[in-house]
Amino acid sequence: MTRFQSPFVRVCWYLSLAILAVPFVFPFLWMLSGAVKSQTEIFAPTLTLLPETWHWENYAEVFSYQPFARQYFNSLYIACVVTAGTLFISSLAGYALARIRFAGSGLLLLLLISALMMPEEVTIIPNFFLMKWLGLMNTHMPLILLPMFGSQGVMATFLMRQYFTALPPELEExxxxxxxxxxxxxxxxxxxLSRPALAAVGIITFLFSWNLFLEPLVFLSDIELFTLPLALSNFTDAYGLPLWHLQMAATSLAVVPILVVYIAAQRQIVESFALSGVKG
Amino acid sequence: MADLTLTGVCKSFGKLEVIRNVDLQIEDGEFVVFVGPSGCGKSTLLRCISGLEDITGGTLTIGGERMNDVPAAKRGVAMVFQSYALYPHLRVRENMGFGLKVRKVAKPEIERRVDEAARTLKLDSLLDRFPRELSGGQRQRVAIGRAIVGNPEVFLFDEPLSNLDAELRVHMRAEISGLHKRLGNTMIYVTHDQIEAMTLADKIVVLRDGMVEQIGSPRDLYYRPVNTFVAQFIGSPKMNLFDASGLPANILDTARPAPRAARAGLRPEDIRVLPSADGPVTGRVVNNEYTGAGSLLHLDLEGLGQCLAIYSGGDAPDEGAHVSVEFDRSRLYWFDEQERNVAIG
Structure with a gap:
């Protein structure tokens, strides 16, 4: 939008944007609403965003139904370790690939990028046997090692490499x-100088680790070791049917760290995505 | 002492020879300018001296010490880059003191040297700004300041003014010249702008295809070019070259020093353009470029071809006008078939 639009045109723009935002905002609001409704009210024939009776006790029940605080902590520390580790490894590897001339660096980069083409569903079975062989089943190590050295680590390395490639060589000289x-x-x-790229890689990695579902499902069996995505799917009744009100309440708690990170670093995150797009 | 000696210096990138057997002696405190067309190797030669590129053959000594394998930071040289190369995340003060900090110089000493350099370059009020908050000229001054604080024996400038506008370039040129007079250090300056070379240098090194064509003072190069390349490269507008066979007989008879002088060179300012077309050499004005102080005429001379002439009188002849020209015979340069200056041999 230009600065010199008439108020009418501006209002039209905002209205259009507001309408377009509905499909994105509504599920979030529905989640918040469902978190304080009863199971019955969620499925009531009349669709209401505000509950008739506010069931704040849903949040308390989330913590009594299963060791949710412990699972929350599991997710948080795993995501932090994975993010820190990935930033450390990807920045070093990305710098080496971008700036150090060594035999086979092009081939190495090609191999790394080709690893991105491999869906994780394809590698999950070999990884399962590898972790079993290493004696790491039912521990958090697979959830830390696989993102750091798997496709997410490769993606992070590639992003960092692209950013370092764009840094003026005169600065190094x-x-x-x-x-x-x-x-x-x-x-x-x-x-x-690569703070924007580090922010981008950090947030992508944190989100990736935070949302990881398949790996915890495959590698974890002890409920105390569960991470949030797995825990969320565990709010079921005796027949295995989802307890939606608890799932909504737990999910609304699960998005808090993501929201905090996003709100705190919103400008830098948007800039970094734009930057990695332009420079890449 | 910071005299430099390059003996048979070569630099290759794989099979590509960029610098070929360069011999050069630079005295302590001299201002030496490397000039040459793009791709002639002048920046590469500077980078070889700085230590940013390894020398693949020959010897480089600074102050009598062999420097071939000495790291860049230990050669006692400082470099000012074309793009300034200021660290964007550091303030001016930190940029200038960065090298000293790396060398673990005491903090009060760093502050003293930074303040002193800032005073010299009139950067006092800019010390707490980031590079992005500075103009091009200010950035260039910071880059020079960063070089100064390290007290190097030799300053290296790699086309430092080429990113500045014309007016600022003239101003900064004067500042660099003044700085050289004040500090008295050895300075090596790379440029493709021969006006910069002429105005700044004690000694100019003209390079072509990685080889030295001529070394000398600006006057030497202007008045005694060794070949047609130097003759045409030094001086603006460039020297005209004519086949001797096309010159009028009276010029050939009286001015040609030897029959082997196959080509004649004459600078545009040594050609007098007359409005009437009845002289011994006639031609037509192809283009008239008004420059304020005069006009640069592009002429098409009968039997001699295209040439440039400076017309500094009143109204210059219009495009298409028929004119005659007079050559200042005393200012003619003569070159042999190998394009060497006959007078120098």
Whole structure:
């Protein structure tokens, strides 16, 4: 929209945008609404966004139904470890692929990118046997190692590599003239300048780990070790049917960290996605 | 002492030879300018001196010490880049002191040197700004300041003014010249702009295809070019070259030094254009470029072909006008078949 539009045109634009936003906003509102409704009211013939009776106790029940606090913590610490580890590995690997000339670097990059083409459903069985062989079944290690060194790690490395490739080489040369070693250049020049890319990789990785479902389903059997996506699917009655009010309440709690991160770093996240798109 | 000696210096990228057997002596405190057309290897030669590129053959000494395998940071040189290469995440003060910090110089000493350089370059009020908050000229001054604070023995400038507009370029040129006079360090400056080379240099090194064509003072190069390449590269507008066979007999008889002088060179300012078309050499004005102080005429001379002439009188002849020209015979340069200046041999 340009700055000189008439108020009428502007109102039309906002109206159109508001209408277009409905399909995206409605499920979220429905989740919040369902979280404080009774199971019966959710399926009432009349569709209401505000509940007749507010059932705040749903939130308490979420925690008594299964060890939800423990599962919440599991998800949180796994996502943090995966994010930190991925940032560390992908920034180093991305820098090496972008800036260090070594034999076979092109081939290595090609191999890495080709790994992105492989759906994780294809690799889950070999990974299952690998983790079993390593004695890591029913531990959190597969949920940490697989994202860091699997397709998500590759994606992160590729993003970082693209960003480092776009950094002006003169900056590194100036740093060399100033007396920095290769690692010094990475640490003191390249890494501080790649904050937007690090933010992008960080948020993508955190989301990826936070939403991981297949791996916890395959590798975990102890309910104390469950992560949130698995725990959410576990709010069922004796017949295995979903308890929607509890699922909605638990889900609304599960989105809190994501929302906090997004609101705190909204500008940087949007910038970083735009930047990685342009530079890539 | 920061004299530099390059002996048989070569640089290759794979099979591509970029610098070929360069011999050069630079005295302490000299301002040397490398000039040449794009791709001639002038920046590569500078980078070889800086240590950013390895030398593949020959020897480089600075202050008598062999530097071939010495890392860039330990050569006692500082470089000012074309793109300034300021660290975007650091303020001006931090940018200028960065190198000293890396070398673990004490903080008060860093502050003293940064403040001193900032005063010299009139950057005092900009020390707390980020590079993005500076104009092109200010950024360039910061880049020079960053070089100054390290107290290098040799300053290297890689086309430092090419990103600036024409007016600022003239101003910064004067600043760099003033800086050289104040500091007295050895400076090596790369440019493709021969006006910059002429105005700044004590000594100019003209390069072509990775080889040195001529080394000398600006006057030397202007008045005693060794070949047609240097003759045409130094001076603006460039020197005209004519086949000697096309020149009028009276010029050939009186001015040609030897029969082997196959080509004659004459600078545009040494050609006098007359409005009447009845002289010994006549022609037509193809284009008239008004430059304010005068006009640059593109002429098509009968028997000699295209040439340039500066018309500094009143109204210059219009395009299409028939004119005659007079050559200043004392200013003619003569070149042999191999394009070498006959007077130099």
């Amino acid at each position: 100036a740093a060399r003239m100033d007396g920095l070693s290769r690692f010094g250049i990475f640490w003191k020049v390249a890494l501080p």
